[in-house]
Amino acid sequence: MKSFSLNQLAALLNAEISENSTQQFTGLNHLDAATSDQVSFIGSSKYSKNYAASGAGAVVINENLKHLVSGAIPLLVVKNADLAMAKLLSLYEPDAPEFETEISDRAYIHPTAQVGSGCKIGPGCYVGARTVLAEGVTLYPNVTILDDCSIGTRTTIWSGTVIRERSVVGAFCIFHNNVSIGADGFGYRPADDGSGLVKIVHIGNVIIGNGVEIGANSCVDRAKFASTIVGDGCKIDNLVQIAHNCILGRCCIMAGHSGLAGSVTLGDGVVIGGSASIKDHTTIHSGAVVAAGSGVMGDVAAGKTVLGYPATDSRDKLREWAAVRKLGKA
Amino acid sequence: MKSFSLNQLAALLNAEISENSTQQFTGLNHLDAATSDQVSFIGSSKYSKNYAASGAGAVVINENLKHLVSGAIPLLVVKNADLAMAKLLSLYEPDAPEFETEISDRAYIHPTAQVGSGCKIGPGCYVGARTVLAEGVTLYPNVTILDDCSIGTRTTIWSGTVIRERSVVGAFCIFHNNVSIGADGFGYRPADDGSGLVKIVHIGNVIIGNGVEIGANSCVDRAKFASTIVGDGCKIDNLVQIAHNCILGRCCIMAGHSGLAGSVTLGDGVVIGGSASIKDHTTIHSGAVVAAGSGVMGDVAAGKTVLGYPATDSRDKLREWAAVRKLGKA
Amino acid sequence: MKSFSLNQLAALLNAEISENSTQQFTGLNHLDAATSDQVSFIGSSKYSKNYAASGAGAVVINENLKHLVSGAIPLLVVKNADLAMAKLLSLYEPDAPEFETEISDRAYIHPTAQVGSGCKIGPGCYVGARTVLAEGVTLYPNVTILDDCSIGTRTTIWSGTVIRERSVVGAFCIFHNNVSIGADGFGYRPADDGSGLVKIVHIGNVIIGNGVEIGANSCVDRAKFASTIVGDGCKIDNLVQIAHNCILGRCCIMAGHSGLAGSVTLGDGVVIGGSASIKDHTTIHSGAVVAAGSGVMGDVAAGKTVLGYPATDSRDKLREWAAVRKLGKA
Numbered sequence: 001m002k003s004f005s006l007n008q009l010a011a012l013l014n015a016e017i018s019e020n021s022t023q024q025f026t027g028l029n030h031l032d033a034a035t036s037d038q039v040s041f042i043g044s045s046k047y048s049k050n051y052a053a054s055g056a057g058a059v060v061i062n063e064n065l066k067h068l069v070s071g072a073i074p075l076l077v078v079k080n081a082d083l084a085m086a087k088l089l090s091l092y093e094p095d096a097p098e099f100e101t102e103i104s105d106r107a108y109i110h111p112t113a114q115v116g117s118g119c120k121i122g123p124g125c126y127v128g129a130r131t132v133l134a135e136g137v138t139l140y141p142n143v144t145i146l147d148d149c150s151i152g153t154r155t156t157i158w159s160g161t162v163i164r165e166r167s168v169v170g171a172f173c174i175f176h177n178n179v180s181i182g183a184d185g186f187g188y189r190p191a192d193d194g195s196g197l198v199k200i201v202h203i204g205n206v207i208i209g210n211g212v213e214i215g216a217n218s219c220v221d222r223a224k225f226a227s228t229i230v231g232d233g234c235k236i237d238n239l240v241q242i243a244h245n246c247i248l249g250r251c252c253i254m255a256g257h258s259g260l261a262g263s264v265t266l267g268d269g270v271v272i273g274g275s276a277s278i279k280d281h282t283t284i285h286s287g288a289v290v291a292a293g294s295g296v297m298g299d300v301a302a303g304k305t306v307l308g309y310p311a312t313d314s315r316d317k318l319r320e321w322a323a324v325r326k327l328g329k330a
Numbered sequence: 331m332k333s334f335s336l337n338q339l340a341a342l343l344n345a346e347i348s349e350n351s352t353q354q355f356t357g358l359n360h361l362d363a364a365t366s367d368q369v370s371f372i373g374s375s376k377y378s379k380n381y382a383a384s385g386a387g388a389v390v391i392n393e394n395l396k397h398l399v400s401g402a403i404p405l406l407v408v409k410n411a412d413l414a415m416a417k418l419l420s421l422y423e424p425d426a427p428e429f430e431t432e433i434s435d436r437a438y439i440h441p442t443a444q445v446g447s448g449c450k451i452g453p454g455c456y457v458g459a460r461t462v463l464a465e466g467v468t469l470y471p472n473v474t475i476l477d478d479c480s481i482g483t484r485t486t487i488w489s490g491t492v493i494r495e496r497s498v499v500g501a502f503c504i505f506h507n508n509v510s511i512g513a514d515g516f517g518y519r520p521a522d523d524g525s526g527l528v529k530i531v532h533i534g535n536v537i538i539g540n541g542v543e544i545g546a547n548s549c550v551d552r553a554k555f556a557s558t559i560v561g562d563g564c565k566i567d568n569l570v571q572i573a574h575n576c577i578l579g580r581c582c583i584m585a586g587h588s589g590l591a592g593s594v595t596l597g598d599g600v601v602i603g604g605s606a607s608i609k610d611h612t613t614i615h616s617g618a619v620v621a622a623g624s625g626v627m628g629d630v631a632a633g634k635t636v637l638g639y640p641a642t643d644s645r646d647k648l649r650e651w652a653a654v655r656k657l658g659k660a
Numbered sequence: 661m662k663s664f665s666l667n668q669l670a671a672l673l674n675a676e677i678s679e680n681s682t683q684q685f686t687g688l689n690h691l692d693a694a695t696s697d698q699v700s701f702i703g704s705s706k707y708s709k710n711y712a713a714s715g716a717g718a719v720v721i722n723e724n725l726k727h728l729v730s731g732a733i734p735l736l737v738v739k740n741a742d743l744a745m746a747k748l749l750s751l752y753e754p755d756a757p758e759f760e761t762e763i764s765d766r767a768y769i770h771p772t773a774q775v776g777s778g779c780k781i782g783p784g785c786y787v788g789a790r791t792v793l794a795e796g797v798t799l800y801p802n803v804t805i806l807d808d809c810s811i812g813t814r815t816t817i818w819s820g821t822v823i824r825e826r827s828v829v830g831a832f833c834i835f836h837n838n839v840s841i842g843a844d845g846f847g848y849r850p851a852d853d854g855s856g857l858v859k860i861v862h863i864g865n866v867i868i869g870n871g872v873e874i875g876a877n878s879c880v881d882r883a884k885f886a887s888t889i890v891g892d893g894c895k896i897d898n899l900v901q902i903a904h905n906c907i908l909g910r911c912c913i914m915a916g917h918s919g920l921a922g923s924v925t926l927g928d929g930v931v932i933g934g935s936a937s938i939k940d941h942t943t944i945h946s947g948a949v950v951a952a953g954s955g956v957m958g959d960v961a962a963g964k965t966v967l968g969y970p971a972t973d974s975r976d977k978l979r980e981w982a983a984v985r986k987l988g989k990a
Contacts (some may be wrong), residue, residue: 028555055592062448089531089554097477097495098459106438108766108783108801121958123438124454124784126801129758141438141456142474144819147757159474159492160508162819164839165757170686177492178547178820180837180876186475186897186915189746197895198913201749216510216549217838219876224718224749225688231527237516238549238571241899241916255516256571257589257607259917261934262418274591275607277917277935277953293607293625293639295935301926308638308967309953310981319990322639327657327987328650351781356887416849419861419884427807427825428789437767453768454784454802471768471786472804489822490838507822508877542858546840546879563856567846568879581856585846586901587919587937590725604921605937605955608721623937623955625968637970651970657987658980
């Protein structure tokens with residue numbers, strides 16, 4: 001168990017200490033649940049009232065909130081308690097799951113696959129023909145990577161994830177559990193004789209940039225031709241759908257249950273709220289924000305925030321909602 | 331094949347029989363599909379018209395609907411046909427899938443893991459370091475449980491499910507296929523140098539109570555610190571998202587495609603309808619109901635029903651919808 | 661790498677060539693990305709302006725758009741460029757992933773299972789007791805099929821997919837990654853003593869017709885009794901939920917994130933847009949269209965298009981939306 005003194009924590013956080021303590025700290029907790037060996041946080045005024053009764057051994061607090069609390073618990077006074085919390089979380093990060101052997105003999109690795117130095121491959125994994133794992137790739141148990149893929153340096157792939165053939169994944173990515181990368185895009189055409197639907201073959205692939213994180217049970221389909229692209233630094237939450245031929249710029253965020261229909265383009269730094277969905281062939285330009293729950297049916301200009309179903313400028317939509325509320329009471 | 335006489339069924343259901351029959355019954359079916367060895371049901375007046383032409387060998391009917399039907403098919407007259415159906419479904423429950431050997435030698439079980447008596451572990455399963463399975467736990471093929479987890483008595487975990495390190499799961503739970511428990515919560519902060527997003531480490535875990543059921547392809551993320559908690563008796567449908575630091579009370583219900591953003595709190599007995607989503611840091615108090623498709627953006631009082639996007643009191647929302655419909659016709 | 665001459669492509673597409681070329685063509689690409697060994701497409705007037713500067717070696721164009729372009733790149737003039745593209749995609753389809761051996765000795769096949777001729781079964785697969793795989797079934801690595809299932813001729817099942825006991829799957833189906841078929845339906849009743857919720861046992865199964873495609877991480881639950889049925893030729897996208905006792909007719913389409921609650925019936929050729937959800941016990945009659953994002957709360961007549969939440973006739977809903985927009989500006 002990791003353990004640090006108050007002085008060590010103060011040094012890490014560049015914090016001023018309100019009083020000394022000989023306590024060793026082994027973790028973090030909420031004010032109302034923390035014990036004497038745990039650090040807690042006050043990052044907004046509404047939590048200051050919970051200070052006095054807290055069992056925490058120390059409390060990190062914003063400089064500008066310090067005057068709101070008084071009591072015996074030592075304070076670590078910082079500019080930004082949220083940032084301090086993020087640093088402490090890194091400090092207390094537990095070790096990752098262990099591998100009894102680095103490359104399990106219960107994994108199947110095709111004779112033509114290449115495995116870089118320092119890779120870890122758990123039991124039940126499958127690495128297909130001609131697939132290349134760069135240095136330091138970790139595949140947790142029961143990951144499947146099919147043929148002709150390439151996985152970049154130090155990328156981590158958690159159990160249950162499947163990466164279909166010809167996918168290209170960058171370095172320092174994290175794919176959580178049961179992710180599906182590179183399945184066929186969803187496209188059909190009416191049969192010439194009207195008897196039903198004919199599948200449109202998808203010969204493209206998926207390209208994922210560096211530093212991309214993809215949440216559990218999310219899906220990125222491969223392109224009809226060319227590539228579905230997820231740019232460097234994108235962060236994708238759980239249960240997200242990214243359809244064939246979508247192109248995401250750098251550092252986009254998509255929250256849980258959100259979805260892009262086919263051939264949607266996102267600029268850089270676009271934020272898609274939870275459960276929002278975007279119509280096919282739409283472009284959301286850089287820095288735009290789609291609020292949670294929205295249904296976007298047309299292009300969104302750079303930097304704009306849209307809201308609602310159908311999505312419009314968020315200020316317009318809030319006015320619409322207010323008007324409808326009034327109408328309902330009339 | 332399980333087979334019961336009319337008298338046996340009547341005894342089980344505490345039913346009155348309208349006339350005797352020597353038929354043996356092997357299952358249940360709809361009125362319009364049932365054969366002479368099957369039982370069918372009339373639990374509401376609208377189905378009574380299908381009685382006469384049914385091929386069923388017997389029909390379970392509500393006492394108060396008996397006067398609506400006349401014909402030759404024996405009736406099992408009960409107070410509540412829906413409850414009687416639930417009892418018959420239990421009676422006819424088929425055997426669970428077989429294990430050739432109780433603990434497959436194609437499963438990987440870490441030398442430091444503990445496996446209770448009566449556990450069944452299928453091929454392709456992974457049980458990580460120091461993980462403890464209590465008595466009678468069943469892992470169907472290709473389940474992954476990583477390090478330092480604990481799984482309670484007689485919990486059943488179906489194929490494809492992944493449980494990440496440090497998760498605590500209660501007794502008598504059922505996790506369906508491809509569930510993801512304990513993946514990293516979704517949290518980032520801007521890098522100090524503005525170059526992109528920095529991952530916030532999530533050092534907490536997931537705690538699942540007793541008697542919890544989690545549907546296929548659903549996700550419960552682990553907490554930033556402390557725990558994401560799903561209380562005793564909660565029932566979670568398929569493709570549901572429960573984000574980091576959510577806390578669910580006892581016996582909550584979440585229907586398919588619904589989602590909770592980070593740090594949402596549900597009281598006891600809360601019902602979240604299908605495809606509904608709840609904003610982060612929101613509290614839905616005990617006994618509240620969120621109707622299907624709703625988008626909840628603020629706290630909901632105990633016992634209240636909210637509806638719509640944005641969600642409001644359901645009666646208010648229905649009035650708004652009526653007003654808008656009228657407006658559209660003006 | 662597959663390679664074809666201009667004349668070969670023209671013959672396949674029944675196209676008229678604007679001028680000859682000795683180029684060999686190895687693939688397809690967008691006008692602005694294509695190289696001299698790639699074919700590109702102009703299927704609508706808005707792309708015609710990209711013709712002159714394209715690096716493509718040939719361009720397939722609709723007959724009626726030919727007059728909009730002039731330049732050196734040979735044209736393949738066809739009636740329907742979209743259809744021509746679909747044909748070329750089939751032509752250039754890459755080989756499927758390889759199997760080192762047809763039936764991997766790292767797969768577990770129960771002694772009572774039957775495996776048809778020409779089946780391929782990858783490492784980590786599980787085939788349960790009495791399950792029958794017809795001729796030419798392909799199971800990619802880490803597929804789980806439990807007991808008493810039947811999988812039809814030449815059906816392909818991708819990695820991570822789980823098919824629960826007693827499921828019946830037709831011929832020529834494709835199930836993508838991490839699909840969950842046949843999990844318990846979501847049904848509970850209050851306990852007699854009010855102590856919580858009692859699980860309703862689901863003794864039915866799932867029946868999937870021929871030529872059905874089911875997208876990654878989608879779910880089809882089994883029926884309470886009788887069967888959940890997905891008719892011939894249905895095409896289901898990613899992250900779709902089909903609850904217990906739903907019945908889908910022939911050739912229905914369900915786009916990503918859409919969902920059917922319990923006992924929903926779809927006629928033939930019904931189209932459900934992305935993220936749309938349908939209330940339980942509702943019937944959507946043949947040829948009806950539910951627009952993306954809609955929440956359907958009642959039956960929909962054959963051939964009708966509904967839109968919005970709550971869903972109504974699409975023309976009515978568009979009028980409502982226009983009225984609300986006007987109201988917000990008042």
